Amino acid sequence: EIVLMQSPGTLSLSPGERATLSCRASQSVRSGFLAWYQQKPGQPPRLLIYGASSRATGIPDRFGGSGSGTDFTLTIRRLEPEDFAVYFCQHYGGSPLTFGQGTKVEIK
Amino acid sequence: EVQLVQSGAEVKKPGATVKISCKFSGDTFIGYYMFWVQQAPGKGPQWMGLIDPENGETIYAEKLQGRVTITADTSTDTAYMELSSLRSEDSAVYYCATVRSNSPGGYYYYYYMDVWGKGTTVTVSS
Secondary structure, eight states: OOOEEEEOSEEEEOTTSOEEEEEEESSOOGGGOEEEEEEOTTSOOEEEEETTTEEOTTOOTTEEEEEETTEEEEEESSOOGGGOSEEEEEEOSSSSOEEOOOEEEEEO | OOEEEEOOOEEEOTTOOEEEEEEEESSOSBTEEEEEEEEOTTSOOEEEEEEETTTTEEEEOGGGTTTEEEEEETTTTEEEEEEOSOOGGGOEEEEEEEEETTOTTOBTTBOOOOEEOOOEEEEEOO
């Protein structure tokens, strides 16, 4: 089973700042089969990025994904008020599909 | 636009079985993979399993093997997740999610989850 470790646990930033979230896998993620999701309280996760770097339909271009192998990054170029939420990474290169424990991006 | 509508909240006693439904609409059900995900309060999501409604093939998370059953009814475009031998640790929100089977960036049945239902809260308490 691939274990995904996300860091930091909480990121305190101001609107307009850049957010950099990390997701490290316990073993190499096949062909970059890694996704990122955003979740707000009381809502289901929302797909942001798949294939490590491809934005899902309707996702603003301030969200960017990068990385390969065991190290992946989600970057939010300039935080908007609606971006303050919890972010999860997920690998889907094989069974079991696993998620990280999440990074909370909160308003400083 | 694909939408998933889940059944309502459930309260169950330990040892009981819960069955949650997920009604698919907005496109052809056959042609999508259906996933089920568990999320305990304050925790990250945990994948439970998936089904291909076209052929009924399922893949389950090993840690739930034997307790979870996922089915799909193509006559009503509805997926179901049944979890048996419930314990207090199963208290969580359960989501169904889907992705079109020929979407880019995945392979075999292993994909990201593109569209999600709103979730069904299951409380297990004596």
